[in-house]
Amino acid sequence: MDNLVTMYRTMCLIRRYEDQLAEIYTEGKTPLFSIAAGTIPGEMHLAAGQEPVAVGVISHLKQDDVVTAPHRPHHFAIAKGVDLRLMTAEIFGRRTGLSRGKGGHMHLFDPQTHFSCSGIVGAGFPPAVGAALAFSRQGRDNVAVAFAGEGAANQGTFHESLNLAALWKVPVVFVIEDNHYAISVPKEQSTAVAHNSDRAQAYGIPGVYVAGNDVLAISEAAEEAINRARQGQGPTLLEIETTRLYGHFQGDAEAYLHAGEKESWRQLDPIARFRSYLLEHHTLSEDEDQTIQREVEERVEDAVKFARESLEPDVGEAYRDVFVES
Amino acid sequence: MATTTPVRKLTMARAISEAIAQEMERDPNVLVWGEDVGAYGGIFGATQGLLERFGSARIIDTPISESAFIGAAIGASAEGLRPIVELMFVDFFGVAMDQIYNHLAKNHYMSGGSVRHPVVLMTAIGGGYSDAAQHSQSLYGLFAHLPGLKVIVPSNAYDAKGMMTAAIRDDNPVMYFFHKGLLGLGWMPSDDLAEVHVPETPYTVPLGQAEVVAEGGDISVIAIGAMVPKALRARQRLEPQGVSVEVIDLRTLVPLDRQTIVDSVRKTHRALIVDEDYRSFGMSAEVAAVIAEEALEYLDTPVRRLAVPDVPIPYSRVLEQAVIPSVDKIVEAIQLLTR
Ligand SMILES: Cc1ncc(C[n+]2csc(CCOP(=O)(O)OP(=O)(O)O)c2C)c(N)n1
Numbered sequence: 001m002d003n004l005v006t007m008y009r010t011m012c013l014i015r016r017y018e019d020q021l022a023e024i025y026t027e028g029k030t031p032l033f034s035i036a037a038g039t040i041p042g043e044m045h046l047a048a049g050q051e052p053v054a055v056g057v058i059s060h061l062k063q064d065d066v067v068t069a070p071h072r073p074h075h076f077a078i079a080k081g082v083d084l085r086l087m088t089a090e091i092f093g094r095r096t097g098l099s100r101g102k103g104g105h106m107h108l109f110d111p112q113t114h115f116s117c118s119g120i121v122g123a124g125f126p127p128a129v130g131a132a133l134a135f136s137r138q139g140r141d142n143v144a145v146a147f148a149g150e151g152a153a154n155q156g157t158f159h160e161s162l163n164l165a166a167l168w169k170v171p172v173v174f175v176i177e178d179n180h181y182a183i184s185v186p187k188e189q190s191t192a193v194a195h196n197s198d199r200a201q202a203y204g205i206p207g208v209y210v211a212g213n214d215v216l217a218i219s220e221a222a223e224e225a226i227n228r229a230r231q232g233q234g235p236t237l238l239e240i241e242t243t244r245l246y247g248h249f250q251g252d253a254e255a256y257l258h259a260g261e262k263e264s265w266r267q268l269d270p271i272a273r274f275r276s277y278l279l280e281h282h283t284l285s286e287d288e289d290q291t292i293q294r295e296v297e298e299r300v301e302d303a304v305k306f307a308r309e310s311l312e313p314d315v316g317e318a319y320r321d322v323f324v325e326s
Numbered sequence: 327m328a329t330t331t332p333v334r335k336l337t338m339a340r341a342i343s344e345a346i347a348q349e350m351e352r353d354p355n356v357l358v359w360g361e362d363v364g365a366y367g368g369i370f371g372a373t374q375g376l377l378e379r380f381g382s383a384r385i386i387d388t389p390i391s392e393s394a395f396i397g398a399a400i401g402a403s404a405e406g407l408r409p410i411v412e413l414m415f416v417d418f419f420g421v422a423m424d425q426i427y428n429h430l431a432k433n434h435y436m437s438g439g440s441v442r443h444p445v446v447l448m449t450a451i452g453g454g455y456s457d458a459a460q461h462s463q464s465l466y467g468l469f470a471h472l473p474g475l476k477v478i479v480p481s482n483a484y485d486a487k488g489m490m491t492a493a494i495r496d497d498n499p500v501m502y503f504f505h506k507g508l509l510g511l512g513w514m515p516s517d518d519l520a521e522v523h524v525p526e527t528p529y530t531v532p533l534g535q536a537e538v539v540a541e542g543g544d545i546s547v548i549a550i551g552a553m554v555p556k557a558l559r560a561r562q563r564l565e566p567q568g569v570s571v572e573v574i575d576l577r578t579l580v581p582l583d584r585q586t587i588v589d590s591v592r593k594t595h596r597a598l599i600v601d602e603d604y605r606s607f608g609m610s611a612e613v614a615a616v617i618a619e620e621a622l623e624y625l626d627t628p629v630r631r632l633a634v635p636d637v638p639i640p641y642s643r644v645l646e647q648a649v650i651p652s653v654d655k656i657v658e659a660i661q662l663l664t665r
């Protein structure tokens with residue numbers, strides 16, 4: 001019960017965070033949009049709508065389990081417990097950020113929560129296999145989870161990593177979050193099979209497809225996969241259907257979507273559906289829901305305030321950390 | 327009566343797509359493939375309008391499988407196609423490098439000249455808009471290091487069209503780099519010096535020829551890509567102070583036009599090389615070496631280089647601006663050399 005409310009709270013926190021970033025991202029970019037301008041410059045890939053994938057899976061992980069995430073990383077980072085203030089300061093390019101302003105939104109690193117991500121599609125699979133190898137060699141009962149989009153499942157690293165992980169039988173779970181598009185290219189135009197989970201067969205590991213962007217179904221499938229890994233039974237591939245409520249990046253006109261496609265996704269908003277479910281089952285009351293909404297709003301506000309009040313890095317920072325200085 | 331010449335200014339993005347369209351009209355073997363080149367028109371607009379015009383058999387959206395679709399250009403070109411393959415950002419080429427440097431670049435040589443790969447690989451380069459370390463690099467120096475690839479980096483729309491046409495007609499693999507900050511995209515700051523007159527009829531700008539884009543007597547500033555308009559702005563700023571700056575746009579790295587560099591330095595006796603790529607082992611070092619080999623005795627001062635100081639491109643705006651050469655820094659460096 002508590003667990004479900006916790007999951008709901010994290011999903012709400014992610015949504016509030018992404019909505020807030022969407023708003024801040026436009027600061028300094030009007031009336032004429034310029035990617036270089038404003039409080040948060042550069043590319044911005046938001047994950048609103050995809051909360052169930054992150055929360056359903058990561059709720060079964062421990063602090064020292066590893067997560068590797070792609071270019072759309074905030075939902076995974078938040079679910080993994082990355083400090084919201086430090087992450088936000090990083091996205092603002094401030095000296096108090098996770099990487100002192102050198103990484104930015106696609107390059108969040110947090111050794112505390114064993115979280116990392118990359119802007120290169122498909123880059124997260126091999127490191128997850130390596131982390132899992134470390135766990136098995138060190139006798140730790142940890143698990144590594146590699147998240148990536150359905151577009152990334154056509155990258156060579158995906159296939160090589162599945163084979164390697166299966167061969168080594170290491171504790172790793174591969175999660176493909178299928179939001180139907182890789183930028184403008186729909187999955188049907190990029191992928192020769194209907195389901196990425198079927199690709200698991202080629203490597204002799206279980207492949208599970210979870211439909212409906214439903215956090216409970218995802219959680220159930222993830223629990224089994226993560227337990228398998230933890231118990232030394234090797235990797236699993238999960239394919240999770242989800243929806244992207246913002247554009248590929250902020251500023252994407254999304255001319256490639258079919259008429260009504262976005263609207264149909266909005267109507268199936270996974271948070272609204274989970275809320276109804278919890279209310280119906282009396283797991284959550286309207287009052288508790290309001291408290292949660294207030295809480296998440298405060299947490300996001302606090303993180304944004306921290307970021308805004310933080311100083312920019314001093315220029316010397318640009319020259320540090322190319323190498324380890326002993 | 328003043329005579330008016332018809333001027334049709336195009337953005338660099340439009341100039342590139344026009345060149346491709348005209349070559350596709352001319353030669354049915356010219357095809358384009360890559361990520362988001364179809365309905366989206368290329369993330370940077372280099373293939374805008376082509377899908378509508380030529381259809382999905384010739385303008386092909388690919389999966390995110392770069393090793394496969396870049397490598398496919400090798401087999402396709404050997405069998406008679408002339409593929410133009412786009413990969414969004416140069417930063418992404420790592421995943422496909424073996425196909426490029428061990429095969430595309432070397433097959434002609436390894437086959438004793440019997441195999442040809444008329445392929446254009448095009449990609450966006452450059453920073454300046456806070457896209458951080460994996461989306462802001464230039465990296466043309468990396469490709470120029472590898473024998474067998476022509477490497478070109480236009481700095482304005484006229485050259486962009488003419489060099490694309492020349493690249494498509496060339497029987498060698500050509501790496502075509504366009505700087506994001508020159509394309510005239512609207513959603514990204516763009517130097518308007520890049521938006522120039524572009525003739526409508528097809529023409530070529532020969533690969534391997536640098537251009538003296540502004541004459542001067544006191545110092546040669548040798549640049550490429552987005553550093554060319556920056557050098558021109560620095561030149562303008564120094565004019566009132568009586569410093570006469572010659573600006574050379576290399577345009578092509580491979581093959582490098584050594585003669586234009588050497589002739590200029592022999593005339594001005596000073597050289598500043600400006601590059602947005604990493605400083606060490608790259609374009610700026612190569613040009614400095616050419617000067618050392620062929621014009622050393624003409625130099626009044628040591629050669630100076632301005633480039634990214636061997637650090638990844640940092641995200642934070644202040645940090646990024648500190649490492650990418652700016653007009654201010656070019657002015658400063660010229661002043662130091664000509665004092
Ligand atoms: C190796 C590589 N190729 C191309 C890109 C450009 N790119 C960034 S995100 C993206 C689409 C990714 O689609 P998907 O994996 O489905 O993730 P989504 O954006 O849908 O979350 C592409 C092609 C990249 N970053 N890295």
Ligand SMILES: [Mg+2]
Nearest residue numbers: 149150181182
């Ligand atoms: Mg996707």
